[in-house]
Amino acid sequence: MASVAISPAVTLDSATLNPQALEKFTPRLLAWFVEHGRHDLPWQTLDDPYKVWVSEIMLQQTQVKTVLAYFEPFMQRFPTVFSLAAADWDEVAPYWAGLGYYARARNLHKAAGQVVLQYGNAETLTIEWPLTLDKWLTLSGIGPSTAGAILALGLHQFGVIMDGNVKRVLCRVFGIWGDTQKPVINRLLWSLAEQLTPQQAQTGATAAYTQAIMDLGATLCTPKKVLCMYCPMQDICTSFNTGHVYDLPQKFAKKPNPTRAGWVIIIQNSKGEWLWQQRPPSGLWGGLWTVPITEEAPLINQLLKQFPQTQVSPKQAQLLYHGFTHFNWELQPIIIELKPRRVLPKIVRDLLTEFGKQTGQIKNNSEHSLAPKQPIQWLTPTAASSIGIPKAMQQLIKQQTAHLPEH
Numbered sequence: 001m002a003s004v005a006i007s008p009a010v011t012l013d014s015a016t017l018n019p020q021a022l023e024k025f026t027p028r029l030l031a032w033f034v035e036h037g038r039h040d041l042p043w044q045t046l047d048d049p050y051k052v053w054v055s056e057i058m059l060q061q062t063q064v065k066t067v068l069a070y071f072e073p074f075m076q077r078f079p080t081v082f083s084l085a086a087a088d089w090d091e092v093a094p095y096w097a098g099l100g101y102y103a104r105a106r107n108l109h110k111a112a113g114q115v116v117l118q119y120g121n122a123e124t125l126t127i128e129w130p131l132t133l134d135k136w137l138t139l140s141g142i143g144p145s146t147a148g149a150i151l152a153l154g155l156h157q158f159g160v161i162m163d164g165n166v167k168r169v170l171c172r173v174f175g176i177w178g179d180t181q182k183p184v185i186n187r188l189l190w191s192l193a194e195q196l197t198p199q200q201a202q203t204g205a206t207a208a209y210t211q212a213i214m215d216l217g218a219t220l221c222t223p224k225k226v227l228c229m230y231c232p233m234q235d236i237c238t239s240f241n242t243g244h245v246y247d248l249p250q251k252f253a254k255k256p257n258p259t260r261a262g263w264v265i266i267i268q269n270s271k272g273e274w275l276w277q278q279r280p281p282s283g284l285w286g287g288l289w290t291v292p293i294t295e296e297a298p299l300i301n302q303l304l305k306q307f308p309q310t311q312v313s314p315k316q317a318q319l320l321y322h323g324f325t326h327f328n329w330e331l332q333p334i335i336i337e338l339k340p341r342r343v344l345p346k347i348v349r350d351l352l353t354e355f356g357k358q359t360g361q362i363k364n365n366s367e368h369s370l371a372p373k374q375p376i377q378w379l380t381p382t383a384a385s386s387i388g389i390p391k392a393m394q395q396l397i398k399q400q401t402a403h404l405p406e407h
């Protein structure tokens with residue numbers, strides 16, 4: 001086992017982790033879970049690995065209370081892995097819109113197809129679910145922690161999880177200092193988690209432990225306002241006993257994300273519909289619909305020259321902000337009103353081709369034809385709210401509809 005810096009002056013390896021905590025942690029956690037754990041989450045159903053899988057993907061980077069609003073509608077529309085695999089991405093996207101991190105949904109959709117193909121029986125509509133970590137790891141979007149959770153919670157197999165809650169609890173109880181992103185700390189945490197997770201999967205102990213450690217991290221051992229007074233680990237918790245609860249896990253300043261400026265262009269026809277375009281399948285907001293967005297200032301200058309009536313009023317000038325994992329977008333809304341005509345003006349087509357060169361067809365085009373290469377459609381802001389659009393577009397609609405001219 002690798003050595004880990006436990007404080008600036010002391011070094012620790014797993015052999016020197018608090019032996020009392022190693023011995024008492026799991027039984028205490030299981031006993032606490034019986035009375036205080038969460039037992040009523042909609043994905044906590046016996047023998048439904050699909051529900052556990054969907055919930056685990058939704059829960060990545062997202063809190064339970066947010067996921068609760070998305071999980072049931074998703075399950076009603078796609079109750080089985082077969083129904084999800086058979087759906088088009090355009091049918092799936094609206095059920096994820098607003099949850100963010102859309103690559104998760106695209107991978108889930110893709111992996112549903114892989115599961116049906118590799119493990120499904122089309123006649124009986126049953127799945128012979130994979131029972132090993134290695135097999136789960138071959139599916140799109142499944143990492144070791146998600147696979148561990150599905151094995152433990154959905155399939156009653158031995159599986160180990162390592163999400164943010166688990167890292168926080170283990171770092172605090174065992175007094176682990178250092179950057180949890182660093183391989184040396186990460187390896188220590190995985191090894192510790194493996195040691196603490198009960199092997200008796202068939203009795204339900206692995207599943208109970210898995211849910212319990214997430215619950216402890218989500219309800220008592222939280223990032224802020226930690227409720228140590230109710231915690232069963234107090235006397236064995238290193239951070240509590242040394243007064244370092246809020247210092248662990250250690251935080252390391254990340255380089256701030258750069259901010260990029262651009263424009264969101266609302267192109268409105270005489271019916272009050274906006275022109276929407278589907279983003280390419282991979283990349284930012286992949287597969288979702290947005291109004292045209294560009295960072296090209298010369299294109300905007302041309303646009304404003306050709307549509308001199310396009311005024312950006314102070315209210316319309318409200319900027320739209322969106323933070324991605326690697327940069328922040330600061331977008332200036334611009335509104336162009338098109339008169340009825342047979343073709344879209346060239347400058348608008350130039351804007352639309354900014355998105356990429358994929359092929360597609362215009363949908364329900366009303367008064368403007370000659371579609372550019374990528375899928376576009378005219379939709380009222382209200383209608384657009386029910387297709388797969390990112391949260392930033394929902395904000396744009398909310399922000400702008402109150403100020404647009406009546407039709």
Ligand code: SF4
Nearest residue numbers: 221228231234237240
């Ligand atoms: S005693 Fe406090 S810091 Fe330690 S595990 Fe419990 S809640 Fe977390």
